Amino acid sequence: MKKTTLMKKLLATTVAGIMVASLTACGSQAPAAPAAEAPKEEAPAAAPAAEAKEEAAAPAGDGVTLEFQQWWGVEMPDGALQEIVDGFTAQTGINISLLSNPYADTKTQIAAGASTGTMADVVGLDGSWVYDFAKQGAISNLSELMKADGYDDSQLSDQIKYNGDTYMIPVVNFAYPLYVNLDILEQAGVEKVPETWTEFLAACDKIKANTDAAAYCIPLNTEAPNGIQNQFMSWVWASGGNMLKDGKPGLTGNDTVTKTVELFKTMYDKKYLTDGVYALQEQDMVNEFENGRLAFMIDGVSHLTTITNESPDLKFTVAPQPKADGYTGKSGMDVACWGIGISGNSEHQAECMQFVEYMMSPEVNAKLAQIANAFPGNINANPDYSSNSELFLKAFDLWNTCYAINEFTGAPTSEDLMRSFNEELILYLDGDTATTDDMLANIQAAWEEAYN
């Protein structure tokens, strides 16, 4: 055989070998291997390269490495979440490998992981995902794990259940109060923040007549239809109403929901709403408020610091959401949360539960809440808010006067529920659907299909 031929064959074999080896590496899943087989150095290689990965800095204890996929790390100050999980490693010797990505990416990756059985060991969850992941068996039954551990769940502010068992624990909560631009109110001649719907509409009228600003905004872009949850349904909850009846859709014949739809129809017809709401996303609404073009918005307290930092000259406050005329009961306050759950595929269920318990311990939970500008998920946690702004403390006081509510949490395909509501609301606002009852009947039918 010629030397060149031999060289060619050798080269071809080597290239083929390398490619097969690399394919094997790419194709291999990233399960949490048994302690002895999973040295810390191997974990990063198994995780997707594109993911922002922060390795646990503490030395490996018994060698177990848990992957913790969430969006929180991106929304907290640099290194803050790493510092918190390092505390767990120091205590237990269990390494935590953080997979931090923005919310939307995390959602897609967790959904993909749920489908393929490659979900990270511990995952950050949104309440609206729980029903579907629990139904798929992608996330573990925490009730069983808590029972096995003898964990006292009475200290938890809430638990998100499926078929009576807990599948997600809210770690921190973000309340959604009413943000008010005081400059616009002053310019419009509105003397006090409205407390009832009549006062609110009167204020909107003055704002429309005397300023260039919009009175209210509901982002109705279909990409993320949570405007229905945060900027629409919050009005129902603030007036003591509900969208569900006995855990099932209860929209038809629902007085509070009907009145709320009519409130929005009035706002739309009288052009109190920001222009182009059908294409706006939540961030657009925040931008409008920051730029002084929006008088009122319902938004999470997590944006307080951002708004203050980005628009230091903006004179604004937070206030309770106006109630329906005549309602004197306690208001529900819309709440979003960072929830935590455990992958059904994780081989380290006990270690994962240990980590969840650590995150929910009063001290750690208080620290997380303080850093994230949120309210704790453990009722015994006592966050030190002394360094937080006055407005945040005001929001905290408001939170304490209301009850937390979000009926989309734990609902089946909740994003799709919001989307169908979104579309029917647009059709009604545009006049394509004749009456509020017709609109609600259409949504009821779509929702019942999801619940069946």
Next chain:
Amino acid sequence: MNTANQTAKIRKKITPYMYLMPTIVLMVILLVVPICMVIKFSMLDEAITSKAPSFVGIKNYVKVLTDKNFWNAAKNTMFFVLVSIVAHMVIGMVFAMVLNTRYLSSTTKGLCRVIFALPWMFTASVIAILWRLMMNPSGIINYLIVTLHLSPEGVDWLASRSVALIAVTIINIWSGYPFYMISMLAGLQGISTDMYEASALDGANGIRTFIHITLPSLKPILISLIMLDFVWTLQQFALIWMTTGGGPVGSTETIATYIYKQAFSKYKYSIASTAAVLLLIICIIIGIFYVRHQRSEE
């Protein structure tokens, strides 16, 4: 001796396949296996979400093909694809001819080349953010419309059910024309000047020269570009998702956004797989035409 000959023959036959093996392995793992899985899911009930999905044959196909939302998405997709392709071709051709003209200095041409090619450099997310800002009700486009008295009030570009599809198509046209422009410029520079000189001697005007020399010379490139663009635009997801999310009320829903919503919002992976297979069939048909055309060119 015979055995040695046979071995040599087999070895000779196998050798080319061994060279192809790395590519074949890659194609099988990254292409064939996922496609087969999606086809399989499309024939199962509650694929992925159920531990024991049952085989339902073509039931999902019937469901998708009788779903009015799917047909609405198909209709929007056709509009989006066809208008985009025609506009890409016209704009790409005009700009390529501008860059190929002898009336501009090489510096001006270089500068224009960079400016005209810029949209091709941006990622979908940058393009979406840019155009969302420009098409905002209080954005620069409406400002110009009102300032120049083209209309007493601005247009709800992405928020109006009657305008949104046109708006996202405009965005897609803007982001995609440079590909045509660059390819056609390369084609134009390859046309012999002798042909233009001969047509000038024959007294042909600019339009006749364009129809009888430029267009026929560019035909092979154009056909390839149209086929590739058809497949790419058909699969366009990010741009639509990040601008309108398929709304308002399905007015910009395309097959790609329909599939995404079925999979990641409704968790109906079987239906999503079925729609994906239908999309795949369309792409395969275009692919066959493309390969045949390439072969005939050879």
